[in-house]
Amino acid sequence: MNNHLQQHISERIRQSLPELSHPSLALDLWNILAEQHFQGFLPYFTVNHLCEKYHLTAKQLALVLLPISACYANPTISHFSVGAVVMGESGNLYFGANQEFCTTHIQQTIHAEQSAISHAWMRGERKLTDVTVNYTPCGHCRQFMNELNSAETLHIHLPHSQNNLLHHYLPDSFGPKDLAISCRLFDEHHNGLSYSTEDPVILAALNAANQAHAPYSQSYSGIAIQLQDHQIFCGSYAENAAFNPALPAMQVALNYLLLSGAETEMIQRVVMVEQPLNLSYRKMAEELLAYLADVPLEYVVL
Known part of the structure; x- marks a missing residue:
């Protein structure tokens, strides 16, 4: 593994601070991010x-x-x-x-x-x-x-x-x-999906699926990743008019986790909620999860 990736994000940031031209600003940023x-x-x-x-x-x-x-x-x-x-x-x-x-x-x-x-x-x-x-x-x-x-x-x-x-x-x-698509990415909306459960991780994935942007396929999906400390990071599918630049829910959730300073080694549970009308990201999600963690993908189909 690349030595850069073995370092905690705090160490990577500490090493980048000399690249900032103003030492006082660099110190302020370090303190803010550490806090x-x-x-x-x-x-x-x-x-x-x-x-x-x-x-x-x-x-x-x-x-x-x-x-x-x-x-x-x-x-x-x-x-x-x-x-x-x-x-x-x-x-x-x-x-x-x-x-x-x-x-x-x-x-x-x-x-x-x-x-x-x-x-x-x-x-x-x-x-x-x-x-x-x-x-x-x-x-x-x-x-x-x-x-x-x-x-x-x-x-x-x-x-x-x-x-x-x-x-x-x-x-x-x-x-x-x-x-002729009027709903754009970041527009507030609700996809109307429902599922009867009291499981907080499934509910988080369901909420993410309801926020998914899929106006072209109407195939909505959401991911919820729970860490060992019980933090939950969600991801919603972001579809594109050209399709290939679409961003699957698993990537969105993993990205949120990484940009929050968390580590994939702490993953304890992953739930995917999906309404696969015209396409499904289940296999892609399972493949990526298998690379990152030794936990199964819990899949809820609507």
């Missing part, structure tokens, strides 16, 4: 405090944070870490990084932009205003971002070029509007 157990996001009041103290805009702060967000990467295939930071309409900043998994299909990979976006989604953000990334987004990620309810106004910031609209990178795009 919140290295969860990879900054609430709006922390963002405002840091911006006032160091005379930065939120967009400038997001650029500063890229080396830290890249610490959450697991580049086991590419050995190339990509960091992303997205800003919500709330003013919160959410980290993201590429997540790669050996011995399984490369389609299981999570790109950094997808990581940050789905991280914000699982934390309840309802609209994104800005995406900051340390390398130019690939076509896959541009298409994924085009599914967002803020796609038309979304700004992309790179170290060498800021304040470009998404459609600057994706001209003449194909997306939800071409298929």
Whole structure:
């Protein structure tokens, strides 16, 4: 295993701090992240405090944070870490990084932009205003971002070029509007799924399935991962008009777990709730889980 991946996220972040040009800001960020157990996001009041103290805009702060967000990467295939930071309409900043998994299909990979976006989604953000990334987004990620309810106004910031609209990178795009889809990714909705149980992990997976964005297949799925300390991390399926950039619920849940500073070694139980009308992610979920943990996938079909 890559030595980078054997290190706890705290050690990876500690080693990245010298990359920040301002030592005092680096120390403040370390203390803030340590206090919140290295969860990879900054609430709006922390963002405002840091911006006032160091005379930065939120967009400038997001650029500063890229080396830290890249610490959450697991580049086991590419050995190339990509960091992303997205800003919500709330003013919160959410980290993201590429997540790669050996011995399984490369389609299981999570790109950094997808990581940050789905991280914000699982934390309840309802609209994104800005995406900051340390390398130019690939076509896959541009298409994924085009599914967002803020796609038309979304700004992309790179170290060498800021304040470009998404459609600057994706001209003449194909997306939800071409298929007469009005419900966009991050829009609040409920898929109307029900299941009779008092099991909190199954209920968490059911809630995630009800938040899934699958307007093209109507095949809704949700995942709930319970750790040994009883924390639960959920993931909802995020479908795309072009389908291939879709992000399965298992990846969304695992990404949320990793961006929260938790470790896959602590996984105790995983539940998937799915309504597989036109497609199913069960086998993909089982395959990825088998790579990460020696626990079975509990599957509830609706």
